[in-house]
Amino acid sequence: MENIIIIVVVAVVALALGALITNYIVRRSAKSQAREIVEKAKLEAEVLKNNEVIKGKEEGMAIKSEAEKQANLRLQKVQNSEAKAKQREIQLNQQQGDLQRRRNELDSLKQKLDSQTNELEYRTKEVDKLEKNVRETLEHVSGLTAEEAKEKLVESMKDEAKTAAASYINDIMDDAKLTANKEAKRIIVETIQRVATETAVENAVTVFHIDNDEIKGRIIGREGRNIRALEAATGIEIIVDDTPEAIVLSGFDPVRREIARLALHQLVADGRIHPARIEEVVAKVKKQVEEEVIETGKRTAIDMGIHGLHPELIRLIGKMKYRSSYGQNLLQHSRETANLCAIMASELGLNPKKARRAGLLHDIGKVPDDEPELPHAELGMKLAEKYKEKADICNAIGAHHDEIEATSIYSPIVQVCDAISGARPGARREVVEAYIKRLNDLEHLAASYPGVVKTYAIQAGRELRVIVGADKITDAETERLSTEIAQKIQDELTYPGQVRITVIRETRAVSYAK
Numbered sequence: 040m041e042n043i044i045i046i047v048v049v050a051v052v053a054l055a056l057g058a059l060i061t062n063y064i065v066r067r068s069a070k071s072q073a074r075e076i077v078e079k080a081k082l083e084a085e086v087l088k089n090n091e092v093i094k095g096k097e098e099g100m101a102i103k104s105e106a107e108k109q110a111n112l113r114l115q116k117v118q119n120s121e122a123k124a125k126q127r128e129i130q131l132n133q134q135q136g137d138l139q140r141r142r143n144e145l146d147s148l149k150q151k152l153d154s155q156t157n158e159l160e161y162r163t164k165e166v167d168k169l170e171k172n173v174r175e176t177l178e179h180v181s182g183l184t185a186e187e188a189k190e191k192l193v194e195s196m197k198d199e200a201k202t203a204a205a206s207y208i209n210d211i212m213d214d215a216k217l218t219a220n221k222e223a224k225r226i227i228v229e230t231i232q233r234v235a236t237e238t239a240v241e242n243a244v245t246v247f248h249i250d251n252d253e254i255k256g257r258i259i260g261r262e263g264r265n266i267r268a269l270e271a272a273t274g275i276e277i278i279v280d281d282t283p284e285a286i287v288l289s290g291f292d293p294v295r296r297e298i299a300r301l302a303l304h305q306l307v308a309d310g311r312i313h314p315a316r317i318e319e320v321v322a323k324v325k326k327q328v329e330e331e332v333i334e335t336g337k338r339t340a341i342d343m344g345i346h347g348l349h350p351e352l353i354r355l356i357g358k359m360k361y362r363s364s365y366g367q368n369l370l371q372h373s374r375e376t377a378n379l380c381a382i383m384a385s386e387l388g389l390n391p392k393k394a395r396r397a398g399l400l401h402d403i404g405k406v407p408d409d410e411p412e413l414p415h416a417e418l419g420m421k422l423a424e425k426y427k428e429k430a431d432i433c434n435a436i437g438a439h440h441d442e443i444e445a446t447s448i449y450s451p452i453v454q455v456c457d458a459i460s461g462a463r464p465g466a467r468r469e470v471v472e473a474y475i476k477r478l479n480d481l482e483h484l485a486a487s488y489p490g491v492v493k494t495y496a497i498q499a500g501r502e503l504r505v506i507v508g509a510d511k512i513t514d515a516e517t518e519r520l521s522t523e524i525a526q527k528i529q530d531e532l533t534y535p536g537q538v539r540i541t542v543i544r545e546t547r548a549v550s551y552a553k
Contacts, residue, residue: 268314332357349426379456397435
């Protein structure tokens with residue numbers, strides 16, 4: 040039992056010693072680990088410290104490098120500025136040297152001029168002395184002073200010149216009064232008599248004749264599809280009514296009416312009438328009409344003996360065949376005006392070829408491809424200038440309605456012949472009553488404004504002269520009045536071409552001697 044207790048005690052002691060030894064060993068191991076951790080932390084701190092130091096040194100070096108770079112740039116700019124300043128200084132010195140040299144040259148020239156001036160003054164004095172001696176000699180011989188002789192000579196020449204001029208002017212005036220009116224009437228009458236013209240008036244409709252009324256149904260088509268296709272392709276209204284053996288083509292464009300007539304003729308002759316065939320035939324006829332326009336222009340130019348026209352002007356002349364003005368065919372009117380111009384130019388001793396050319400081209404502004412808002416005379420002038428016509432021809436075209444100033448001798452000839460062609464009996468369809476009413480409307484409209492004294496519609500209604508009272512309207516208000524009248528005419532009246540409004544304000548002072 041005691042042995043067991045001893046063994047137990049020994050075991051307990053052994054366990055206690057083992058625990059103490061283990062505890063000691065654990066403590067020593069913890070201390071060594073702590074020491075190692077501390078050493079490792081110190082090493083890491085040292086490494087971080089060194090890295091931060093190195094990084095700080097690098098940043099310092101970069102800042103220093105950037106500062107040195109900026110300093111070098113500033114130094115270079117300063118050096119460049121100094122170089123430019125030195126260069127400018129050199130240039131200024133050179134310019135100063137040039138100025139000094141020029142100043143010296145001017146001084147030398149001035150000295151020469153002074154010497155020449157002195158010499159000239161000396162010679163002038165000598166000439167004056169000689170002139171004085173000659174004058175004294177002449178006065179002594181004639182017994183008159185120079186002023187008296189000059190006055191007598193001038194007076195005698197004045198009297199002779201006045202007498203001769205008055206006699207010459209009276210002779211010219213008497214001769215002009217006796218012969219001018221007679222000669223002008225003779226030229227105009229002879230010119231009109233030498234031109235034979237047609238007096239047929241065109242209408243806005245074309246009658247297409249057919250053999251029998253059965254063709255009307257084929258032209259109309261099922262549910263009217265053929266006639267609708269034909270109207271859509273040509274732009275012309277086709278009237279099929281009870282009129283026997285006739286179909287009416289209605290439209291204000293003669294070219295379209297002609298295309299519709301020719302297309303109908305081909306369709307009826309062929310017998311095949313349906314929408315697809317109608318479009319094909321109309322396209323073909325349009326091409327034929329365009330060729331006919333060019334051929335008409337060429338034939339007209341050859342007939343009139345006019346050469347060297349631009350192809351585009353020839354085409355415009357051909358288009359005149361299908362245009363009319365107040366019922367008068369435009370090509371016929373232009374040919375008639377051209378012949379009148381040539382005859383009148385021959386009577387006046389001018390070039391008839393130029394006059395005929397200006398007369399034929401004077402209305403080309405009525406057949407442009409586009410529709411600019413310009414009077415046809417100005418537009419025709421611009422077209423002629425574009426296609427290299429001569430200046431006097433262009434001016435005659437532009438001035439035949441007084442839109443521009445007439446600077447060519449052919450301008451009044453074209454103006455007169457245009458008026459003769461349009462004013463002859465049967466030439467135009469405008470009724471006299473409508474014409475007079477239009478002029479009266481123009482005058483009454485302008486007279487309705489306050490301050491207007493009298494109004495005159497002239498130039499066949501193309502110009503309106505408005506006379507205002509000088510005590511009622513100022514000069515500045517005349518411009519405003521002209522603009523207002525033009526706007527009101529444009530808004531309320533219907534008129535061909537354009538109307539020029541001229542407002543006249545004058546001040547008259549009248550006195551009587553009793």
